Structures are given as C-alpha cells and as structure tokens.
Amino acid sequence: MIYKSFGIFSIPPKISYWSDYFSGKAEEFAISLNDAVFFICMSELNVLKEQYSVCDKCSELTSHRSQVVFGSRHMKECPIMIIGEAPGKKEDEIGEPFVGKSGEILNQLLDEIGLNRGDVFITNTILCRPPENRNPKQDELKNCRNRLDKTVEMINPKVIITLGNFSTQYILDTKEGITKLRGKIYSKNGRKVLPMPHPAVLLYNGMSESILNGFREDFKVLKGVLEEKTMGDY
Numbered sequence: 528m529i530y531k532s533f534g535i536f537s538i539p540p541k542i543s544y545w546s547d548y549f550s551g552k553a554e555e556f557a558i559s560l561n562d563a564v565f566f567i568c569m570s571e572l573n574v575l576k577e578q579y580s581v582c583d584k585c586s587e588l589t590s591h592r593s594q595v596v597f598g599s600r601h602m603k604e605c606p607i608m609i610i611g612e613a614p615g616k617k618e619d620e621i622g623e624p625f626v627g628k629s630g631e632i633l634n635q636l637l638d639e640i641g642l643n644r645g646d647v648f649i650t651n652t653i654l655c656r657p658p659e660n661r662n663p664k665q666d667e668l669k670n671c672r673n674r675l676d677k678t679v680e681m682i683n684p685k686v687i688i689t690l691g692n693f694s695t696q697y698i699l700d701t702k703e704g705i706t707k708l709r710g711k712i713y714s715k716n717g718r719k720v721l722p723m724p725h726p727a728v729l730l731y732n733g734m735s736e737s738i739l740n741g742f743r744e745d746f747k748v749l750k751g752v753l754e755e756k757t758m759g760d761y
C-alpha cells in the first residue's frame with residue numbers, strides 16, 4: 528500500500544540497481560529497492576513536516592505556539608506509533624513530544640520490554656500547543672486530521688498506542704473511558720490500536736506501584752502484539 532501511495536513505480540531505480548539485476552543479483556536488487564522505498568517514504572515525511580512547520584489553519588493556536596511540534600526527531604518507519612493529545616509547555620519550548628518526566632516514564636516502560644525511543648514514533652492529535660493546555664477543539668482536530676492520517680501511513684506502524692482519554696476517544700471514535708478500554712487491542716482502519724492511560728497519571732499519584740504495575744501489564748500486551756508472527760510483520 529505504502530509503495531503505491533508514494534508513486535514508487537513511477538520513479539526510475541538507479542542505473543546500478545538495473546545492472547545488478549541483469550548480472551543475476553536479484554536479491555541485492557530487492558534489498559536496494561527496499562532501501563529506495565524507505566528513503567522515498569521518509570523524504571515524503573520530511574516534506575509533510577516542512578509543510579506543517581508554517582501551518583496557520585488554527586488561528587488561536589498559531590498566535591500562541593512557539594513552534595509546531597511535528598513528532599519524534601527521527602523520521603523513520605517504526606513498529607510502534609504513539610498518539611498523544613497535544614504538545615504541552617515543555618514540548619512547545621523544545622519542539623519534541625514527550626520530553627520531561629512523562630517522557631522519562633515512557634522510556635523506562637519501553638526499556639523494561641527491551642525497546643527504546645528509536646522504536647517509537649510519537650506525535651499528537653494536533654501539532655500546536657493549546658493555550659492553558661486546554662483540550663483541542665473540534666475544528667482544530669479537523670484541520671490537523673489529514674496530517675495525522677498521512678503520518679500514520681508513512682510511519683506504517685504495527686501498532687498504534689493512544690495515550691490518555693482524549694486521544695483514545697478521538698482515534699477510536701468512542702465515548703468509553705480509558706479505564707475500560709486499556710489493555711485490549713482494537714482495530715481502526717485496518718490497524719491495531721492499543722489504548723493506555725497518560726503516563727502523567729503516575730506523576731499525579733506519587734509514582735504509585737499499583738498504577739505502575741497497570742502500565743507494565745499494558746506494555747506486556749504491546750510486547751505480545753509485536754511478537755505476533757503474521758504476514759507483513761517487522
């Protein structure tokens with residue numbers, strides 16, 4: 528699907544790929560073509576980032592933000608994509624999602640199942656910090672939706688984690704709360720979605736061991752999904 532979306536078949540492979548192919552190195556040719564697809568997709572992601580770095584569709588957000596927080600700094604396909612609500616104060620200052628204490632908790636939970644931030648692409652339902660950290664408005668979500676859908680397609684994750692009530696209800700189009708939804712896999716537009724509470728709840732609750740264990744259970748579910756061997760797996 529992703530090959531088709533970015534017009535790979537209309538882009539001529541490098542001459543060396545063709546010479547490799549005709550000299551009988553079909554396997555090397557396939558690897559080179561995969562590399563080419565990877566670079567094309569990632570350059571498309573960079574183009575999308577550039578386009579949105581000057582976006583002014585939401586007037587209130589545009590006048591309050593320091594910068595547009597597109598997502599993780601690394602621009603590559605990842606098995607996991609995390610969608611939070613919106614950039615906060617620190618994210619707005621630094622230009623990266625999930626920095627600070629909540630980010631440290633996330634790093635720890637990933638580490639416990641043998642993963643790190645390089646395995647995850649993080650973004651939000653909207654890219655600009657709302658004033659006073661209010662929830663995103665319907666028109667803002669709508670303005671930023673095309674960008675979110677394109678980002679999902681380009682990152683091509685095996686599983687999407689929705690963090691917190693707002694993101695989960697928005698992505699799954701439900702009114703159910705995160706407490707009921709967490710720990711289970713849902714399907715949305717052909718992709719697996721795993722809702723989790725926002726790690727900030729641990730900070731609000733003094734790093735409670737029972738809440739931390741709840742997150743550990745969620746991350747076990749994530750690990751199980753990543754280890755499933757199905758067609759198209761990483």
Ligand code: SF4
Pocket residue numbers: 579582583584585586588589595653654655667670671
């Ligand atoms: S939230 Fe999205 S659509 Fe709205 S101004 Fe920021 S980048 Fe543009």
